[in-house]
Amino acid sequence: MNRSRERTRAETTDKVLSLDDVVGRLRSGMTIGIGGWGSRRKPMALVRALLRSEISDLTVISYGGPDIGLLAAAGRIRRLVAPFVTLDSVPLEPHYRAARERGAFELTELDEAMFMWGLHAAANRLPFLPVRAGLGSDVMRVNPGLRTVTSPYEDGEEFVAVPALRMDAALVHLNRADRLGNGQYLGPDPYFDDLFCEAADTAYVSCERVVDSFGPDTVPQTLLVSRHSVTGVVETPKGSHFTSCVPDHDRDEPFQKLYATTPWPEFAERFLSGKSEDDYQAAVQAWHKEQRK
Secondary structure (H helix, E strand, O other): OOOHHHHHHHHHOOOEEOHHHHHOOOOOOOOEEOOOOOOOOOOOOHHHHHHOOOOOOOOEEEEEEHHHHHHHHOOEEEEEEEOOOOOOOOOOOOOHHHHOOOOOOEEEEHHHHHHHHHHHHHHHOOEEEEEEEOOOOOOHOOOOOOOOEEOOOOOOOOOEEEOOOOOOEEEEEEEEEEOOOOOOOOOOOOOHHHHHHEEEEEEEEEEEEEEEEEEEEEOOHOOOHHHHHOEEEEOOOOOOOEEEOOOOOOOOHHHHHHHHHHOOHHHHHHHHOOOOHHHHHHHHHHHHHHHHO
């Protein structure tokens, strides 16, 4: 009887999924948040899985990097909310730029601080948060829908009312996660992935490795994402490729340069036309082998 109860408990708490399982829970027209920062620790395997589906018409919220470049080039974005879209070593993501120049989607461009407080507002189930960032800048001009509020106290100060960046689903990538949904980062920066998970109705964590548990020697501050805000976990070694996921691996700079300088149809045909993430990883390895000849 006790064994049966333990088995039932494990079945209801084990959150490990496949890439296809996650994409099967997403729908066209959703608002999707994508964690990471620029070309650092992006959930690229989940993004590539999205590209293998028919999901489109997305509102995407992101500190943008190649996740946005891929989705924009493939015509999957209806509206983008972002403070920037960069490859870090390449200042402006070229495939994003091309899609933006042809007017492929609507853009809401926010100051980085405004974006962060929009995540905080959503994570705390608030409709907005007041911030000073944006006042006196062109952010207000290019976003005429933004409103200001006046402090109800004696100071009477005016603030920008940054709307909550609420999401249907968040996708993030971490170094480690357990089967219950707790996620750990081992690099230098959390990149606000915890806020993305807390600001979303559902959240999916891909990771370099799923561990059985986090022991007593685990540094508590590295446990960035808590299981209460996570819907599913996917083990995807090199799942952030070609972005970095230190200390597990650095950014693949040669491959990123290839991505940035190759016409989209040619890149997509060679690296994104397979049926699985394994096909993508095999294509990348084959390209690197060619470069060593």
